[in-house]
Amino acid sequence: MKTRVAVIFGGVSVEHEVSVISALQAIQHMDDTKYEVIPLYISKDRTWYTGEDLLDIDNYKDLKGLLQRSQKVILSRGGNNSVELHKDPKPRFGKSYIGEIDVAFPIIHGTFGEDGVLQGYLELLNLPYVGCDVLSSSTGMDKVAMKHIYRDSGLPILDYVWFYSTEWNEDQDSLVKKIENTLSYPVIVKPANLGSSVGISKAANVDELEEAVELASEFTTKIVVEKMVQNMTEVNCSVLGDYEAAEASVCEEVLGSDEILSYEDKYTGGGASKDSGASKGMESTNRVIPAEIGEEKTREIQEIAVKSFQLLGCSGVSRIDFMIDKGEDKVYINEINTIPGSLSFYLWEPTGKPYKQLTDELIQLALKRQREREKLMFSIDSNLFSMSNLSGGKGSKK
Ligand SMILES: Nc1ncnc2c1ncn2[C@@H]1O[C@H](COP(=O)(O)OP(=O)(O)O)[C@@H](O)[C@H]1O
Ligand SMILES: [Mg+2]
Known part of the structure; x- marks a missing residue:
């Protein structure tokens, strides 16, 4: 039997469209003698869809029509440790069950897809999935967390200063001082957790720095300023x-x-x-x-x-x-x-x-x-509640 691969794409991210392109490309290059592809499109309003029509890029020009022709779905746990795809809402007549999924293949760039959020959902379902796990996804997505880890390991990264936008609003002067003491102009200002260059700009003086931080703050609360390589x-x-x-x-x-x-x-x-x-x-x-x-x-x-x-x-x-x-x-x-x-x-x-x-x-x-x-143990086989000394609702406090 073929392995059933659910390719998950679209998503709630500024890179939604790019994800659709990446996913449809990848689907065209999957070995159909080994794998059966199930497209799972997440719309910008977080609804999940499946259907053949989602496989053709031209259909996305009329997104409304495409989604009307597609089937709203949810993933749920089935028997025997399986994960099933169901119609959502359950149809009034007939069954909701569509089929089983063996492995998920997330192809979503940016927020909620590349940052560990989707990966955590798949972990909880116990559905194997392609790519990074929760921790590597989330540290990879957050430029500050990533820099901390790389710097700690002696890998070469540029000098940087980071802060929350609230800190900037409360005490801009000392942050400007810190930036000017640590780095020299020009600097690059970035939102810590976006992609595709969204919200990134260069600043050659304090006025431009102000503007750049304001721009980045429109997209996120966590901001990185780093030395610009000219x-x-x-x-x-x-x-x-x-x-x-x-x-x-x-x-x-x-x-x-x-x-x-x-x-x-x-x-x-x-x-x-x-x-x-x-x-x-x-x-x-x-x-x-x-x-x-x-x-x-x-x-x-x-x-x-x-x-x-x-x-x-x-x-x-x-x-x-x-x-x-x-x-x-x-x-x-x-x-x-x-x-x-x-x-x-x-x-x-x-x-x-x-x-x-x-x-x-x-x-x-x-x-x-x-x-x-x-092979790893995720639970310990003992029933704590059946132990005699746990009576009386006192728990472990004795
Ligand atoms: N420190 C820097 N000095 C010079 N250019 C930079 C610097 N940081 C980023 N850039 C430019 O901005 C682009 C986007 O920055 P990047 O950190 O890759 O953000 P994103 O996650 O949005 O891709 C880079 O591809 C590069 O062209
Ligand atoms: Mg980049």
Whole structure:
């Protein structure tokens, strides 16, 4: 029997549309002799849908019509430790049961999908899933938590200052002082937990800093300010595997049309090819593969990439983004993306791993983790309530 894979996409994130593109691409590259794909689309209002029509990107132009033709669903626990898909609400006539799911494949970028929230839900259902677990997802998503861990392990990251927007509102002056003492202008201001360059801007003086923090505060309460690398090369490297074994892909050099690689640069291939790029996902970005940075830098980046992946306890495929400060000739980790755009397949193809093999390995890693989990004990087989000294409602206080 084929393994039933529920690909979960869409979601409540500024990267909703990108997720749809990444997911439909991945579905086209799953081995249909081994896997049966069940699309699970989460709308922006958090309703879950399934249905064949969700598999065609053109249908999303008329989203309302598409959702009317699709089936609202929920996941629930079935017998024998299974997870089932049911129509929701239960139909007045006929059954609600649609089928069983063996493994989930989350392809949602950003909030609620890449940050551990969805992963926690799947854990509670005991449904095996592709990719990072709760902790690695959430630390990977939060730029502050990620920086703390990397700094603690001696991995190269840029100097930074972080704060909550309420602290900024209450005592802006001392935060400005702290920023100016720790870093020098220009600086980059970012929301701690978004993606796709949303809410990020550069500040060359205190007035611009104020504006930049205000912009970032529109999106989040946790803000990071870091040193701006002015003369840089952006290089990304993907890592595939888990805590036991992981390998690095080829590196790519990303070419932006602006100082800060924008949402448009990333998904529409810069200015010129906006029409065709939007449906292609991440691989349409202006990029050079492999990055022309020499063998030594390539190896250095690949090594740091694998370390930063395993240090967070990642699983599946991640993409680690680097900045090379050309002035200092130094490599810095910018961030890790635990569900990268297009799952970074275009970095694996040049290593001789076709997209179909990548999705296959990802699903197999998920099943491996589940087998390992099943050997662990999550409960202790004793009935505390049947013990005689627990009577009288006093609990353990004696
Ligand atoms: N410290 C920095 N110096 C120079 N450019 C930066 C710096 N941090 C980010 N950028 C630019 O902004 C882009 C987005 O920042 P990033 O931290 O990757 O946020 P996101 O999670 O939104 O992708 C980067 O790809 C890079 O072009
Ligand atoms: Mg980025």
